[in-house]
Amino acid sequence: MQYNHYSTEISNELGNKLVKQVIWGIALIGCAAFLCAMTNLFDTVLIIEIATTTSALLVSTVCLLHLYQEHRIWQRQELRLIKALLKQIQQQYTHLPPLCFMEGILLQALDTAGIKEQRIQILKKYKAQQSALDVFVKYCQQQHADLVALTHLGLSWE
Structure with a gap:
């Protein structure tokens, strides 16, 4: 039970870090889009489309990373339980x-x-x-x- 609590704590910490990364990434994309709009570097509609697409890619990438980390935590826990069980069998x-x-x-x-x-x-x-x-x-x-x-x-x- 303690390991489950520990893995949940790690998962929450990882999730918080990823959310912060997404927010910073979207903020940077927004600043870049604003600067491009101010300098009339690109058409405003094109800037909005590029910023939206980039933000969506960032969010989906971060979500996939979070899912992968969750999966790795479960795999490690399962592997640890399998090894402990086999060791217990070998001893008994x-x-x-x-x-x-x-x-x-x-x-x-x-x-x-x-x-x-x-x-x-x-x-x-x-x-x-x-x-x-x-x-x-x-x-x-x-x-x-x-x-x-x-x-x-x-x-x-x-």
Whole structure:
């Protein structure tokens, strides 16, 4: 919960910085447009169109940057939870399949979960509830056993 609060705080701070950048950018564009209009460098209608288009591009670029940063925060949080969960599994269980195999199964399960919030909730549930973690580890062991049996027969699972 504390990490969610921290990521929200970072997100708000990032959003405030981006809003300030947009305001400064539009102010500079407005000043440039005003100077061009005062010196009759371009036609007034053309100046307004250029300033409006430039402002719209600035706002959309900043919004895309903000969305990208939000996505990166979620990715880092999810990756941190996955690594912590795999470390917990490694410490609590014996006779495990390779961790890269278990991570692959976990990522495949998360890909079917869909929404980012649901993915993180699933990871937190696994970490908090021992019964859910037991089921996941048993499933991984069974899948690995099936894979090993197929390779002993000379078959592959791809």
